[in-house]
Amino acid sequence: MASPIHLELSRPQLLISSVVTSVVTGTAAEAATAQSPGAEMPQNSKVSMIVNDERHEIEVDNRTSLLDALREHLRLTGTKKGCDHGQCGACTVMVEGRRINSCLTLAVMHQGDEITTIEGLGEPGNLHPMQAAFVKHDGFQCGYCTPGQICSAVAVLEEIKAGIPSHVTSDITAAAPLTTTEIRERMSGNICRCGAYSNIMDAIVEVAGTRA
Known part of the structure; x- marks a missing residue:
C-alpha cells in the first residue's frame, strides 16, 4: 500500500494560498450571478x-x-x-x-x-377644525411634533367614531366611548417634548364636542 504524501507549507505559503482561493471563489460566484437571468433585484x-x-x-x-x-x-x-x-x-x-x-x-x-x-x-385661511383648535388652545410650543399630533388627533376621533377599541376600552363588543381616557391612550404614541399635553387635550376635546 502506497504511503500517504505529506505536504508541508510554511505559514506565508498557507496565507498566500488561502487568499488566492478566496479570490478565485469570489470571482466564480460573481460570474455565475452575472450569468443567471433575474438574479439581481x-x-x-x-x-x-x-x-x-x-x-x-x-x-x-x-x-x-x-x-x-x-x-x-x-x-x-x-x-x-x-x-x-x-x-x-x-x-x-x-x-x-x-x-x-x-x-x-x-x-x-x-x-x-x-x-x-x-x-x-388645511391651509392658511382654510384651516381644518383640529388645526384651528390647536392654534386656539396653544397646543404647541416648538411646533416640531405638531403635524404628527394633529394628523393623529384627526384619526383618533375617526377611530372612536368607527368603534375601534383601544387598550383601555372596557367592553370591546360595544362602541368605544368618547372619553378623555380613550383620547389620552390613543394619543400616547405622539410625544411632545415641550410638554404641551394639556393644551393638546383641550384642542382635541373641543373638536370632539365633549367637555374635559
Whole structure:
C-alpha cells in the first residue's frame, strides 16, 4: 500500500494560498450571478400614490421610507422626521384613513394608496377644525411634533367614531366611548417634548364636542 504524501507549507505559503482561493471563489460566484437571468433585484421602483388628493408618480430606491419619499421626493416637509424609529409620532400621516408612522413603512408598499399629510388637512385661511383648535388652545410650543399630533388627533376621533377599541376600552363588543381616557391612550404614541399635553387635550376635546 502506497504511503500517504505529506505536504508541508510554511505559514506565508498557507496565507498566500488561502487568499488566492478566496479570490478565485469570489470571482466564480460573481460570474455565475452575472450569468443567471433575474438574479439581481432592481434597486429602484416606480410608485404611484394619491397624496392630498393629487396623484404623484415617483421613482424611489426600494429602501426609501414613506417619510423620506414625502419629504425628499414630493417636498411635503410638513411631516417631520423625529426619531426615525417609530417612537415619537412626529411623522404620523394617514394612509387610507388610518394613521401610521411613515418612518416605519416603505414607499413601495403604498402603490395606489391615498395618503393625507398635514398639508392636505388645511391651509392658511382654510384651516381644518383640529388645526384651528390647536392654534386656539396653544397646543404647541416648538411646533416640531405638531403635524404628527394633529394628523393623529384627526384619526383618533375617526377611530372612536368607527368603534375601534383601544387598550383601555372596557367592553370591546360595544362602541368605544368618547372619553378623555380613550383620547389620552390613543394619543400616547405622539410625544411632545415641550410638554404641551394639556393644551393638546383641550384642542382635541373641543373638536370632539365633549367637555374635559
